[in-house]
Amino acid sequence: MQRYDTALDGVFVLEPTIFTDPRGFFMESYHQERLLELGLDTIFVQDNHSLSVQEGTIRGLHYQEAPCAQAKLIRVLHGSIWDVAVDIRPDSSTYGQYVAVTLSAVNKKQLYIPHGFAHGFCTLEPHTEVLYKVDAYYAPALDRGIRWDDPMLAIPWPRTDVLLSNKDRQLPYLSEL
Numbered sequence: 001m002q003r004y005d006t007a008l009d010g011v012f013v014l015e016p017t018i019f020t021d022p023r024g025f026f027m028e029s030y031h032q033e034r035l036l037e038l039g040l041d042t043i044f045v046q047d048n049h050s051l052s053v054q055e056g057t058i059r060g061l062h063y064q065e066a067p068c069a070q071a072k073l074i075r076v077l078h079g080s081i082w083d084v085a086v087d088i089r090p091d092s093s094t095y096g097q098y099v100a101v102t103l104s105a106v107n108k109k110q111l112y113i114p115h116g117f118a119h120g121f122c123t124l125e126p127h128t129e130v131l132y133k134v135d136a137y138y139a140p141a142l143d144r145g146i147r148w149d150d151p152m153l154a155i156p157w158p159r160t161d162v163l164l165s166n167k168d169r170q171l172p173y174l175s176e177l
């Protein structure tokens with residue numbers, strides 16, 4: 001497993017070692033001790049798995065409020081996504097900035113997003129399955145979000161014809177939080 005930092009402090013990409021042979025491949029998709037060596041001491045408590053049938057599905061931008069803030073470790077089992085983390089830590093020098101990374105079943109990259117970030121993704125292929133670990137249980141009362149097309153964030157989403165949930169269509173702008 002290799003770790004690559006991104007432009008935002010605390011957000012990083014993990015690339016597992018892939019062993020290929022005539023049968024296919026093998027990889028350790030999660031190894032607590034190795035991640036500890038790479039500086040990730042998060043204890044995950046829940047795994048989430050979603051299928052997005054259509055290319056251009058956007059889920060996000062989501063976060064949970066304290067005391068149930070969630071760090072996330074995201075990967076793609078089938079298809080591909082453009083995965084986005086937005087810094088919403090009030091005291092951060094990079095408040096309101098985002099990083100985006102393409103995660104796919106082929107590149108097998110994983111994105112680690114710490115507390116204090118909103119998360120969202122756009123599917124780049126039909127039938128995309130995303131699996132992610134979180135370090136706090138789902139807390140519907142503390143579930144929050146920001147509009148995917150917030151002009152303050154100006155995120156250059158890779159698709160314009162997008163499918164959203166009703167919930168995500170009604171999220172507030174960052175300035176309204």
Ligand SMILES: Cc1cn([C@H]2C[C@H](O)[C@@H](COP(=O)(O)OP(=O)(O)O[C@H]3O[C@@H](C)C(=O)[C@@H](O)[C@H]3O)O2)c(=O)[nH]c1=O
Pocket residue numbers: 048050059060061062063072119120121137138165167
């Ligand atoms: C997130 C979540 C949802 N649910 C339920 C609530 C709802 O009825 C149904 C679908 O929920 P949502 O519409 O919120 O699903 P979705 O839009 O896929 O939400 C997810 O988006 C990505 C970007 C994230 O980062 C996640 O943390 C999560 O917010 O699943 C759970 O039971 N447990 C959970 O942990």
